[in-house]
Structures are given as C-alpha cells and as structure tokens.
Amino acid sequence: xxxxxxxxxxxxxxxELTNHKFTGKLLLLSKNPxxxxxxxxxxxxxxxxxxxxxxxxxxxxxxxxxxxxxYINAFDKEDGYIILAPFGDEKDLxxxxxxxxxxxxxxxxxxxxxxxxxxxxxxxxxxxRAIVRFLEEKYPSLRGKNIVISNKTTTIGKPLAMNLVSKxxxxxxxxxHTADQRDLIKxxxxxxxxxxxxxxxxxxxxxxxxxxxxxGTTYLDGKIVGDVDYESLEDMDIEVLTNKKGIGALTTxxxxxxxx
Numbered sequence: 001x002x003x004x005x006x007x008x009x010x011x012x013x014x015x016e017l018t019n020h021k022f023t024g025k026l027l028l029l030s031k032n033p034x035x036x037x038x039x040x041x042x043x044x045x046x047x048x049x050x051x052x053x054x055x056x057x058x059x060x061x062x063x064x065x066x067x068x069x070x071y072i073n074a075f076d077k078e079d080g081y082i083i084l085a086p087f088g089d090e091k092d093l094x095x096x097x098x099x100x101x102x103x104x105x106x107x108x109x110x111x112x113x114x115x116x117x118x119x120x121x122x123x124x125x126x127x128x129r130a131i132v133r134f135l136e137e138k139y140p141s142l143r144g145k146n147i148v149i150s151n152k153t154t155t156i157g158k159p160l161a162m163n164l165v166s167k168x169x170x171x172x173x174x175x176x177h178t179a180d181q182r183d184l185i186k187x188x189x190x191x192x193x194x195x196x197x198x199x200x201x202x203x204x205x206x207x208x209x210x211x212x213x214x215x216g217t218t219y220l221d222g223k224i225v226g227d228v229d230y231e232s233l234e235d236m237d238i239e240v241l242t243n244k245k246g247i248g249a250l251t252t253x254x255x256x257x258x259x260x
Contacts, residue, residue, distance in 0.1 A: 005245040006134055013253040016260070017051045022260050024103070026055040027072065027081035033059065035219040036196075037084040043252050044082070051255060065092045065235045073101045073228050080105040080259050085155070103257045107159060116159040119166030126258070127215060128160040130250035131192060133166075134213070134241065143168040149195040150174050150227075156215065162190070181205070199229040208237040215247045224248075 026048060028041055040059070048055040056075075060068055065088070072081060080103035088092065097109050104112045109127040115123035121132055135142060147169050151157035160172045172188075174181055185191050186207040193201060194215035206212060214226030226243035233240060239246065 001230070001236055002063045002239045004239055006247070006250050007245065008058045009133060009137055010253060013250065013257060014115075015063070017253065017256055020260055021260060022120070024078040024080060026256070026259060027075060027079060028057045028084065029060070029081055029087070030058075030084040031060045031087045033084055034086065035047055036224075037086075037223060039219065040252075041084060044255065046117075048255055049253050051256060053259065060213070069096060069099050072096075073184045075216075076191045077102050077103050077172055079103060082106045082255060083108050087166055089222070099227050103259070105255055107155070112225065113154060113159065116127060117162045119163050121163060122258075124152040124159050124163060125155045126251045126255045127247060128163065130254050131156075132213065133159055133189070133254070134247065135248065138211075141167075144244060145172055145189045146172075146187065147190045147192065148161045148172045148188040149176060149192045151192070151215075153194075154173065155196045193227040196228050197227055200227050202229040203232040203236060206233065206236065206238055211239045211241070213241045213247065214243045216243060217248065
C-alpha cells in the first residue's frame with residue numbers, strides 16, 4: 001500500500017490565503033450540530049484565525065425559516081456562509097435554498113448546485129471540489145477512467161459524479177442497495193468513499209493497482225476514523241489517499257479560498 005497525501009495542494013492554498021487581504025466575513029451556521037459538524041467547525045475557526053478572516057459562529061435553536069433567512073440576508077452580499085449539516089427538515093431547507101442571497105461557499109443553493117451539475121468546478125460543494133482538485137493534479141486526464149463513488153448526497157456524490165462525467169470519466173454511483181458492490185469496486189480505476197462507516201471497506205473490496213480515495217469521517221472514541229480499513233491493505237499494490245492527510249486537509253482551505 002502506498003499512502004498518498006495532498007501536501008503540495010495544501011501548501012499552494014496556504015500561500016494564496018496568506019497573501020490575500022480578506023474583507024468579507026464567514027458565517028458558520030448550525031442547528032443542533034453533530035460531533036462531526038462541531039469538529040469541522042472548529043477546524044474552520046482555527047483557519048479563520050490563522051489567516052485573519054472575520055467569522056460569525058451562529059447556532060440556531062427554534063427559529064422559523066423566515067427568521068433564519070432574514071438573519072442570513074442581513075449580512076453583506078460579499079460575506080460568505082456555510083450551513084453545517086444536519087440543518088432542519090427538507091421543507092425548511094428548500095425555502096432557504098431558494099432565497100439566500102449572500103455568497104454561497106458550499107453549493108447549498110439550487111443556483112450553485114445547478115452550475116456544479118453543468119461541470120463548473122468552482123461551484124461544487126467544497127469536499128467534491130477538493131476531490132476534483134486532487135484527481136486533476138494526479139492525472140493528466142480523467143478521460144476513460146472507471147470511477148466508482150460510494151455516496152449519493154448533493155454535497156458530495158451527485159455533483160462530483162456529474163463533474164467527472166463532464167471530464168469524460170465513466171462513473172458509477174453505488175448505494176447500500178447496489179448489488180455486486182465488491183465486483184463494481186474491484187473493477188474500478190478509482191474508488192471514492194464517503195459513507196461515514198468506520199473501517200467498512202477492507203481488502204476484499206479492492207484489486208491491485210487501483211486508487212482509493214477515503215473521504216469518510218466517523219467520530220469514534222474521540223478520533224475521526226475513515227471508511228477504509230487501511231491495515232488490511234498493507235500488503236497490496238494499491239494507492240490510498242486516507243482521510244488523515246487527504247481531502248479533509250483541503251476542504252477547509254478551499255472553503256476559505258471561495259471567499260476570494
């Protein structure tokens with residue numbers, strides 16, 4: 001097993017953020033945040049303080065959608081926001097996705113999602129954008145690559161799949177109901193997982209020579225654990241981008257880059 005990292009991309013992002021004078025604020029919006037959401041929020045706040053970016057950390061409780069919208073749209077349109085999932089029911093989210101006016105940093109609104117579905121990388125949700133950035137740095141072209149994605153959300157799987165298809169990759173999206181998952185994954189050139197199940201995929205899912213990108217995060221015993229059982233892959237000829245120095249290390253930086 002060869003463990004990859006995103007250190008070079010991370011360095012370039014840090015240089016860009018260090019040399020930029022930020023004027024807009026970042027709104028961190030949550031409602032009954034999970035441990036994973038709190039972990040991500042703390043990481044964003046640390047980076048904001050590092051680069052001198054003003055931020056507002058606001059946790060909603062029982063406000064109605066109209067009150068939430070009024071709060072968000074009261075900020076300057078050059079300020080940016082991220083809504084940390086989970087955040088209310090589908091009806092409330094639909095209302096917000098249709099009506100928020102300030103800068104959308106994580107493809108929350110239908111407008112941003114529409115652009116991302118057309119293959120516009122800058123409009124992707126940040127995790128999906130970070131995955132695309134990594135793949136573009138690694139491969140001269142994704143044309144003809146057989147890619148399997150284990151995630152069907154609008155924050156990762158769906159927009160990521162459409163973006164990769166626009167680059168002429170062959171993309172399969174699997175769910176827990178997909179038959180013959182092992183065979184589909186084993187025949188892939190690239191496997192991307194973001195299901196949030198600790199150590200779920202062991203060596204029985206993989207074949208020699210493929211690339212595994214682990215984007216999964218599970219808060220377990222005080223640590224963030226990925227979807228892939230790395231120990232079982234140690235004797236395989238396989239490349240792995242783990243959740244330690246991989247996509248997670250880029251996502252926060254790319255979120256802040258979107259303020260520029």
